[in-house]
Amino acid sequence: MHDTIVIVDYGSQVTQLIARRVREARVYCEIVPCHASCEKWRRPELKGVILSGGPASVYAPGAPQLDPELLRLGVPILGICYGMQALAQALGGRVRAAERREFGRTEIACDPTSALFHGLPAQQVVWMSHGDRIEGVPGARIIAHSEGCPCAAVEIPARAIYGVQFHPEVTHTEHGAAIIANFLYRVCGCRGDWTMGSFIDEEIARIRQRVGADGRVILGLSGGVDSSVAAVLLQRAIGGRLTCVFVDNGLLRQDEARQVRALFAAGIGIDLVVVDAGERFLSALAGVTDPERKRKIIGKLFIDVFTEEARRIKAAGGGAVRFLAQGTLYPDVIESVSAHGGPAAVIKSHHNVGGLPQDLGLELIEPFRYLFKDEVRAIGRELGLPESIVWRQPFPGPGLAVRILGEVTAAKVRVLQAADAIVRQEIEAAGLARGLWQYFAVLLPVQSVGVMGDERTYENCCVLRCVTSVDGMTADWARLPPETLGRISNRIINEVRGINRVVYDITSKPPGTIEWE
Ligand code: XMP
Numbered sequence: 001m002h003d004t005i006v007i008v009d010y011g012s013q014v015t016q017l018i019a020r021r022v023r024e025a026r027v028y029c030e031i032v033p034c035h036a037s038c039e040k041w042r043r044p045e046l047k048g049v050i051l052s053g054g055p056a057s058v059y060a061p062g063a064p065q066l067d068p069e070l071l072r073l074g075v076p077i078l079g080i081c082y083g084m085q086a087l088a089q090a091l092g093g094r095v096r097a098a099e100r101r102e103f104g105r106t107e108i109a110c111d112p113t114s115a116l117f118h119g120l121p122a123q124q125v126v127w128m129s130h131g132d133r134i135e136g137v138p139g140a141r142i143i144a145h146s147e148g149c150p151c152a153a154v155e156i157p158a159r160a161i162y163g164v165q166f167h168p169e170v171t172h173t174e175h176g177a178a179i180i181a182n183f184l185y186r187v188c189g190c191r192g193d194w195t196m197g198s199f200i201d202e203e204i205a206r207i208r209q210r211v212g213a214d215g216r217v218i219l220g221l222s223g224g225v226d227s228s229v230a231a232v233l234l235q236r237a238i239g240g241r242l243t244c245v246f247v248d249n250g251l252l253r254q255d256e257a258r259q260v261r262a263l264f265a266a267g268i269g270i271d272l273v274v275v276d277a278g279e280r281f282l283s284a285l286a287g288v289t290d291p292e293r294k295r296k297i298i299g300k301l302f303i304d305v306f307t308e309e310a311r312r313i314k315a316a317g318g319g320a321v322r323f324l325a326q327g328t329l330y331p332d333v334i335e336s337v338s339a340h341g342g343p344a345a346v347i348k349s350h351h352n353v354g355g356l357p358q359d360l361g362l363e364l365i366e367p368f369r370y371l372f373k374d375e376v377r378a379i380g381r382e383l384g385l386p387e388s389i390v391w392r393q394p395f396p397g398p399g400l401a402v403r404i405l406g407e408v409t410a411a412k413v414r415v416l417q418a419a420d421a422i423v424r425q426e427i428e429a430a431g432l433a434r435g436l437w438q439y440f441a442v443l444l445p446v447q448s449v450g451v452m453g454d455e456r457t458y459e460n461c462c463v464l465r466c467v468t469s470v471d472g473m474t475a476d477w478a479r480l481p482p483e484t485l486g487r488i489s490n491r492i493i494n495e496v497r498g499i500n501r502v503v504y505d506i507t508s509k510p511p512g513t514i515e516w517e
Contacts, residue, residue, distance in 0.1 A: 001045040002028040003190045010034045010054030010064050010082045013510065016331065016473050017169040018050055018080065018180075020372060025181045026192035030370070034064040038073060048076040048188035051083025053167060057132050058085045058095050066090040076160035076187045081130055084154070084163030091161075093137035100148045102128040105172065108152045110144035115186040116155065116162050116179055117143065126152075126166035126173045133165065160187055196378040200233065203367050207237040210365065211323060214241070217365060218310055219325040220302060221246045221272070223260045224395040226327030229380040230367055234325055235270055236383065242325075243271045243318075245309050247302060250278025250410065251399030254417040263389060275305055285401060285408045291517035294408070298398040307361060324362040330370050331473050372471045393438050394472065402517040406445035415498040416443040419462050422491045427466070430484045437469035439478070441492070442505075442516045450500035459500035462492055467514055475509040
């Protein structure tokens, strides 16, 4: 078993980033809701607990409190922001509203003799975001302060208790990753045994054990990175007992079905079934404009197709299919169902998480359910997959349906496919693809007036969406060279009938999301 850190979620939007930083430091961690009983974490591999930030005030009625049992687990604790305040309150300290709230970049003076700041400069920039502050904790030593926050970090070394008012998990905190690593290695004594190589070996063993000697699995291959890497991992584990099902749902990018066939069937030798279900999906989506309804309809149809394929394999004498494998990632789970049960809001139902029926009749295998995309890419590299797969752009399960705002029709899909193909060609030709997380076009149900060849036009607007990101949880719009933007716009307007205006989306995530629906 791997050394494990439990992250208690008090509802911060950046709790996932704590998990990212811990994993980057090669330590396994899990996020759990703040109201879960901590009894079941009492296991030998538990090395420490991190308490996340959160939107509440500890003294507000109904605010989540620290479970006193947590203090009796006998492992080190690091409280971050709200987590620190909840910890302070539980230890008998006073928390109250600060006269001056602190948001953003703040300079602190810290004590490098504390294990938390070991090897770090005594003055450093951190990211603060708090309205309350603690006024001291009995028995604790103050190890950092800022101008507006006399108690920016505290420690009780004898009990291995630490608290920071700032957010070490965000990249704006200059030495945040090092502070978290100090906690993991110097305070918790973690070994750093979480690597992608170890994950692959363990996961292959786990899959073999679950599937047994003669179990069959079908896998929903979408052509994106996650399901592609999952397909290769499962093939390693169970060989020919895996059948990949690629559903051509009529919502794919131009030429996608051919590419997937070439890459997976011809290239890697995976048993691949391509199901042509375009008409079925488009007729189910006719007249539907609500984004969540679209996602639910698509999710349900995917499952219908998978279960039909399972039946077909059985009827053809291939044996009963008991398992459905998917490339679901941790962020999909977190954003869809607030899966760890914390107070974080549901943003959108990722089709492979939110849309599964209770009576699926197939057991799910989701090897990456607790991983982030860059970890999956690292696994792809370890498995020796070609760059063309490892660096494929993420592509959402509901496909172009979440990039065609309003009703989806075959004609709109064709228009968007043509525009999207131009975006991809130009970004790739300019050598910009590797620096971007995603680059694609979105079709708006908005018409505007234009003039082409002395004629008035009244056609749709296309949005160019290009973002940089590490894991899709947060993203920024890409600062593309104006020449590239110009060439893309020119080509789309000249070559794609139905679009007479191209705009560039300059919204980061948050507050936007990457996809438009
Ligand atoms: P958002 O739009 O939520 O997207 O900022 C974050 C990342 O997730 C991808 N995405 C999906 N992936 N099923 C998937 O497998 C989905 O339903 C889905 N919706 C969004 C999106 O492309 C981006 O990379």
